[in-house]
Amino acid sequence: MSIRVKIDSVPSAMRPRIWQNELASLGLRAIVGRAGDADGAIALCSSLSGTQLAHVSGRLESLAAEIGTIENRFIALSVVGGGGHLIDREGDRAISSTEMLVLTLDPNWRIEWESDVDVILFSIPRSRIEARLGRSRLECPFLLGDTPIVDALRAMFQSFAMRIDEIDQVQLTVGEGALLDLIVSAMLSVSKAGSGPMTGVQAAHFRRIAAAIESRLSDPTLCVADIAKQERLSTRYIQRLFERRNQSFSDYVRHSRLERSRADLIDSNHADESIAEIARRWGFPDQAHFSRSFNRAFGTTPKAVRHQFKNPFSHQIHRGTLPKRLSRVESKAQGEATETAERQVRPCDIEAVEHAYLPANAETVHWGYLSEAIPPVLYISPGARVTVETLTQHAGDDAERMIQGDPGAESVFAWTQDFKAINRRGAGPLEATVFGRGAGEGFGVHICTGPIFVAGAEPGDFLEVEILDVRPRPCKNPAYAGKAFASNVSAWWGYQYQDLLDRVGKHETITIYEIDLAQPSHARPLYSYEWTPQTDPFGVRHETIDYPGIVVDAKTVRPVRDVLRGVRIPARPSFGFMAVAPREQDPVDSIPPSQFGGNLDNWRAGRGARVYLPVAVSGALLSLGDGHFAQGDGEVNGTGLECSLTGDICIRLHKAGSGMPTFLRGLHAPLIETETHWIVQAFSYQNYLRELGKYAQSEVYKRSTIDLALRNAFRQTRRFLMDAFDLAEDEALSVMSLASDFGVTQVADGNLGVHASIPKALFSERGAAIGNR
Structure with missing residues (x-):
């Protein structure tokens, strides 16, 4: 069976180390930011022949190869959610949701993420890929294109990832052959478009594409497939047009959004809007990621561009006034x-x-x-x-x-x-x-x-x-x-x-x-x-x-x-x-x-x-x-x-x-405090929207169990006691068994609930360990 490690269920100080240890088994390393923000999960399954399947979700700032561990391998990576930039010898290329890449474990690339990561990884011994490639030698990093073979590969990845908790070594060993064949076929089916000036027809097509992009910049999920469908052009044809400009579709969209955002930031007509509002209007749902992209593009921050901006709110009405909502x-x-x-x-x-x-x-x-x-x-x-x-x-x-x-x-x-x-x-x-x-x-x-x-x-x-x-x-x-x-x-x-x-x-x-x-x-x-x-x-x-x-x-x-x-x-x-x-x-x-x-x-x-x-x-x-x-x-x-x-x-x-407050640090779940107790709330899936992927809102009803909820309640309570009261793991386990009451919150809500009630009186002689208000 696979091993799933939920990073946000361990004490916050340990999270960066846990991330690195788990990723190292795949030959990868990451930057995870502050310890308390390093939440997420990684599920890992290995076959009898040495291939590995992993589902990684959470907050990573970057991902790169851990040199000296498992260099002789390929990594096939499918981006399920989130986006960022692939930085390699060819420069800086945007990658987005639904992208698929093939990477080697070498120091010549890294991925900088701009949003929460949700990726599926298939780690393969290099010899197994090269045996199928024959004389073809395709340099990595290799971005797979939009072809029927890639669509089939993506679907197979997602199917495996959805059931990764149930897959054992034998099942993965049986399925890996089909995965390998699809990966190699996808690599061989993609060829780069030639460079050179556009023809008149191509230039006209590009102007149509640019106008379509302009009209949809506010859509954060905009992708090349959307424009292709709207303009009745093939996805690959549009990609080739951008390649002739030495630019990717994603780069073009990102640059256009950043230019519109910068214009609004210096426009006095938008002085009453927050930076986050402006970012959202132009397709950046997360302000932190917007700021990083802005800084990378212009060498300064959004706040610096609008340095005179002090209050993101206008002064027209009194707090508590309800904005009028138009009738349905x-x-x-x-x-x-x-x-x-x-x-x-x-x-x-x-x-x-x-x-x-x-x-x-x-x-x-x-x-x-x-x-x-x-x-x-x-x-x-x-x-x-x-x-x-x-x-x-x-x-x-x-x-x-x-x-x-x-x-x-x-x-x-x-x-x-x-x-x-x-x-x-x-x-x-x-x-x-x-x-x-x-x-x-x-x-x-x-x-x-x-x-x-x-x-x-x-x-x-x-x-x-x-x-x-x-x-x-x-x-x-x-x-x-x-x-x-x-x-x-x-x-x-x-x-x-x-x-x-x-x-x-x-x-x-x-x-x-x-x-x-x-x-x-x-x-x-x-x-x-x-x-x-x-x-x-x-x-x-x-x-x-x-x-x-x-x-x-x-x-x-x-x-x-x-x-x-x-x-x-x-x-x-x-x-x-x-x-x-x-x-x-x-x-x-x-x-x-x-x-x-x-x-x-x-x-x-x-x-x-x-x-x-x-x-x-x-x-x-x-x-x-x-x-x-x-x-x-x-x-x-x-x-x-x-x-x-x-x-x-x-x-x-x-x-x-x-x-x-100390008791909130490292917490990534609801917490209830009463006069006498702390109540740690847990569910079958603490963050089911991230853990269960694209179809989470239907899968959670099918897969939730009280056993899973109790396991998460145990982990979250252990983490809470270790973080809030500076207990060692063995100390936390003793407190949990002797003085904490675990109860079933509800079995009616799809994501079943178990809570743990911890009496505050246990720590009355411990002082202000939890950082009173």
Whole structure:
């Protein structure tokens, strides 16, 4: 079986050494930056004949050959995600996602990465490649072109990498012959275009290509294949046109983007925009990578070019003002929808207001997904207090009690034959082409209030969200004054669904609970009913609860009034969903939790708790939702006691560097702090978007297990104890076994969760080892 080492699960001081040790086995070395930033994973599998397959993901600044280790080898490298520059004797060539290279282990090349790395490596004894090449002698580094053979090779690489945890020596040995044949065939099939001046036709084609590139510079994923498809030219033909200019397509695009960025930086009309905003507009999603590219191209930094720039915000409105979000427009007749959202105002004097109020309505929520592209609805400075309203996606289970008379809820759930207030519900396709359930397909279900832009937050920082108070949203229907209501659903995604006792047929049961706001210490069951097929306003029939926001027609169900007689559910109000925007993929399903937080479903994230989330994008872009009035560890039937909640939170920012609290250094996962405990949160896959690759958002549902989650909880807790309290590994293991409680957080969210609760009292005599605030 392969060996997978998760770099971010080891103490931060050890990470550079672990990286080097693992890469050295492939004959490679890397620069990984600061120890605390050196997160990632490497999975390695070897065949019986000495070939090696590796999947490397994480933050590397550069990659080169480790001379003197395994020089007599070739490395075939497939870039799955990220990009950078290959620097060799021929100069500096841009490489991007989907690129494939063949390298030898010599000192004549290196790769400088400009974004997080996701690569698949196949290390092969040199003799095995040369035997297949025969008399052909192709110099490396060798960039493979865009041919059917290369497409087949890329697909085979990705297939092996996706299953690398399951591959053993024998299986790799059987498959390596096919890989070798494809690699050699790909090398032989690519020939370089001749140099020389362009013909008139070629020059005209190039002008078309340049204009097409100009119109799409803001697209960070722009590649030569996109332009080829748009202009109806072959990819290889376009590459040859650039080769005649002694330039690559990627170099041309990067230079054009940098020129546009530099022009905006010195233009006073853009003085109110941050450097990160300008970089994103021209296709650079990460400011740090943009700065490195800018410096390499112009010999100076973006800040130096705009040295007079002091405040990235304009001064037109008061903090807390909500930017107007344009309404979502839908055309049912054409079966498609368009959503337009525009940031029409900018944050202003962010120190002027200490408390902002963020209501929940159709203008301030997004449904079922996360995305860096969602315009912020609130701008704050660190230290601000915000009152945030959230709505439960289960309000339609009893619309009379949880929607009717409530303007905010009514605006969000509004859906008629001709109008749907919030169309996209989930991270699936807007056209609903997979299952036909509706826009977004329900791949993600939570109504998320936000995002909230936190001034100064940048990748590498940590956001601290202190929950000062959290309370149920009062029912606005006059018939139920003084009450609040919540729903618990024994759903098809719950742990019980394949293990029911009372009948052969599968069924889902909804139980509605009532909360007396005069005594909100508990909820009492009101009635229950079985889900019956519901037809939404667009005529789609839903046999199960498979699309969020379906308002149940009360006339189609049979309520059972006498349920759970004498039972009261104690209050544990918490936000099940609390997330910053991820950067690995876009958009992202709201259901599986991950490094960015999300659907944690840990009831300890309630009043008095602090939740720490690693920032991945500028501004952090915090969203909250999935209110639970109560929940037990496990969430075994699929949901908590789903309730619209309002919370008072205080948002703080911990900047990367020496000033960051010790307990946050080296952390790449959500952390919960209560008055008495540290709660280390782990999942089957800590960062599933990166670990599982291109198809992560579907693979995570298939591959998650409690065993994997417990293993990650063990590793993350060991790392936390060693980093935060300066324990040796054996000391940490003793504390974990004797005084830490490991529990199942949830088995309902795709990426299964296990947490470890560590009593603070253990370290009461150890002083301020964790760096108190």
